[in-house]
Amino acid sequence: EPEVTQTPSHQVTQMGQEVILRCVPISNHLYFYWYRQILGQKVEFLVSFYNNEISEKSEIFDDQFSVERPDGSNFTLKIRSTKLEDSAMYFCASSEVSYRGTEAFFGQGTRLTVV
Amino acid sequence: SQKIEQNSEALNIQEGKTATLTCNYTNYSPAYLQWYRQDPGRGPVFLLLIRENEKEKRKERLKVTFDTTLKQSLFHITASQPADSATYLCASTDSWGKLQFGAGTQVVVTP
Numbered sequence: 001e002p003e004v005t006q007t008p009s010h011q012v013t014q015m016g017q018e019v020i021l022r023c024v025p026i027s028n029h030l031y032f033y034w035y036r037q038i039l040g041q042k043v044e045f046l047v048s049f050y051n052n053e054i055s056e057k058s059e060i061f062d063d064q065f066s067v068e069r070p071d072g073s074n075f076t077l078k079i080r081s082t083k084l085e086d087s088a089m090y091f092c093a094s095s096e097v098s099y100r101g102t103e104a105f106f107g108q109g110t111r112l113t114v115v
Numbered sequence: 116s117q118k119i120e121q122n123s124e125a126l127n128i129q130e131g132k133t134a135t136l137t138c139n140y141t142n143y144s145p146a147y148l149q150w151y152r153q154d155p156g157r158g159p160v161f162l163l164l165i166r167e168n169e170k171e172k173r174k175e176r177l178k179v180t181f182d183t184t185l186k187q188s189l190f191h192i193t194a195s196q197p198a199d200s201a202t203y204l205c206a207s208t209d210s211w212g213k214l215q216f217g218a219g220t221q222v223v224v225t226p
Contacts, residue, residue: 004158031211031212033212033213035214041218042204042217042219043159043204043214043216045213045215048211048213050211055211056211056213089156091158091159093158093214095212097212102212103149103161103164104159104161104212106158106159107158108157108158109156109157111156
């Protein structure tokens with residue numbers, strides 16, 4: 001069964017450092033998303049991406065964040081200068097179409113720890 | 116903006132019984148509500164989707180209802196098993212497929 005793959009599974013970084021989280025969405029999907037979940041809190045939307053551009057972003061997704069689809073398979077989230085409060089589980093998701101109601105397939109997540 | 120509310124208290128239930136979870140939304144009626152399962156340290160896994168004009172949807176031992184008058188969806192797990200123990204997330208789907216999740220309800224099924 002096709003799945004969304006994320007690497008690394010766990011990343012520890014020093015405050016102020018840049019991190020890149022990587023995702024390989026399901027191959028025939030066209031819509032890509034990043035979500036995050038701070039420990040003990042709900043899953044929060046960060047950004048959606050379609051046709052090589054951001055289609056929607058949340059207030060959390062400020063100038064420190066960027067996304068890219070550098071080739072036909074990878075989808076990355078970059079945090080330019082990490083803060084302690086960026087520590088969270090980051091989930092990549094993809095879906096076949098974006099119309100309301102399409103199920104999203106989530107990866108297993110990258111646990112980011114900022115020290 | 117839309118707010119999705121789920122009961123934050125864990126639901127403890129005996130094996131074989133039916134678990135019923137509640138999801139309330141505060142503003143406009145979403146065109147779709149989705150239910151996901153999340154195990155500790157894992158990503159959400161899609162379970163069921165119900166459209167605004169549908170009253171009920173079933174999949175194996177799972178059933179979802181959607182009541183636009185009450186602004187509520189109920190999620191039922193019938194004949195619950197210990198393997199059903201997880202956190203269940205309700206989400207509304209917005210434009211571009213963005214999911215807005217509730218905080219989730221933990222279900223613990225004891226033998």
